[in-house]
Amino acid sequence: MTAMPDPHIRHATFADEEPLAALDRDTWSPLHAVQPRPQPPYEPFFTERSGPPEILVAELDGVVVGYLRLGLATPLECNAHVRQIRGLAVADKARGAGVGRALLRAAREEARRQGARRITLRVLGHNTPARRLYESEGYAVEGVLPGEFLLEGAYVDDVLMGRLV
Structure with missing residues (x-):
């Protein structure tokens, strides 16, 4: 059995807009999404609040197979030491290849590089x-917010997780 190559992690560029948007649509699932399934006309992937500098991209053999959105937890100066993972997606074909783990480790390094002390997620x-x-x-x-979301007829908890960088 041939081992899969390690994913290459890099910062996004504006040229990644369409591959990232397609990946985001392809990986939509009620397992992790609180918004309805995207429908045309699709919203842009990059927004004023979250552009390429906040996105880490994973590639296998030059193909985009994952991303992680890392940003400030809040706009407050007293909270500037915290980064929050605001999205993580891995293409179905790349699951089990260490892409998610590589993105999490890269996010931790990026948070550390930015001077953060903590990294959180929901x-x-x-x-x-x-x-x-x-x-x-x-x-x-x-922390856990019990029954925070009503998804497909079931109440689902919102779980808050974190760690030091």
Whole structure:
């Protein structure tokens, strides 16, 4: 069996708009999304609040297979030492290749480079695979908002996780 190459992680560029938008649409799932399934006309991937500098891109053999959105947790100066993961997606064809783990590790390094002390995220309570991945990378549950979302007829917890960088 041939081993898959390690993912290459880099910062996004404006040229990544369409591959990232397509990946975002292709990976939509009620397992992690609180917004309805995207429908045409599609919203742009990059926004004024979240452009290429906030996006880490994972590639395998030059093909975009994942991304992680990393930003400030809030606009408050007293909270500037915290970064928040605001999105993580991995293409189905790249699952199990270490892409998510590589993105999380790169985000931690980027947060450290930016002078952050903590990194946080939110994950839906029923997203067991993501929660296991985060826990394996040192994230701990720091709070739970029970029944925060009503998704497909079921109430789902919002789980807050974090770690030191």
